[in-house]
Amino acid sequence: MNAGAVTVERHIAAxxxxxxxxxxxxxxxxxxxxxxxxxxxxxxGAYRTNVNGENIAEGRFIEIDxxxxxxxxxxxxxxxxxxxxxxTTIEITLEPVPDGTLLRLTHRGLPSPExxxxxxxxxxxxxxxxxxxxxxxxxxxxxxx
Numbered sequence: 001m002n003a004g005a006v007t008v009e010r011h012i013a014a015x016x017x018x019x020x021x022x023x024x025x026x027x028x029x030x031x032x033x034x035x036x037x038x039x040x041x042x043x044x045g046a047y048r049t050n051v052n053g054e055n056i057a058e059g060r061f062i063e064i065d066x067x068x069x070x071x072x073x074x075x076x077x078x079x080x081x082x083x084x085x086x087x088t089t090i091e092i093t094l095e096p097v098p099d100g101t102l103l104r105l106t107h108r109g110l111p112s113p114e115x116x117x118x119x120x121x122x123x124x125x126x127x128x129x130x131x132x133x134x135x136x137x138x139x140x141x142x143x144x145x
Contacts, residue, residue: 005106008120017066020068022130023092036049044062057077071092082115089107091106107123
């Protein structure tokens with residue numbers, strides 16, 4: 001099976017250190033994605049987060065290299081998506097640019113074109129929310145909740 005990969009990029013008008021903090025602090029993470037969650041932000045550390053009230057994502061952090069790179073596994077412990085916990089990998093890179101940060105999220109190992117399309121749509125939605133909160137804005141209630 002040819003595992004799918006999707007990439008979502010966003011320009012965020014904040015420094016990489018600021019953007020990175022939204023991936024390594026529970027309250028900041030939940031400000032852009034998730035209803036609740038428990039996170040151990042260290043290599044090998046597990047997380048479990050209720051993303052939208054129905055779907056629960058689980059995985060482990062593999063690499064945490066502030067403020068440049070974060071790698072973690074991903075999958076669904078509960079929900080309709082046939083992507084088992086920890087079965088895919090997400091790599092986030094943050095590149096400083098003159099007016100902020102170029103965020104690149106690549107999600108690898110997705111099992112089907114349908115899963116790839118769903119996750120690309122999902123990450124686009126959540127990266128928009130992250131881009132808002134990272135500059136001090138309020139993304140409002142998540143319409144997917």
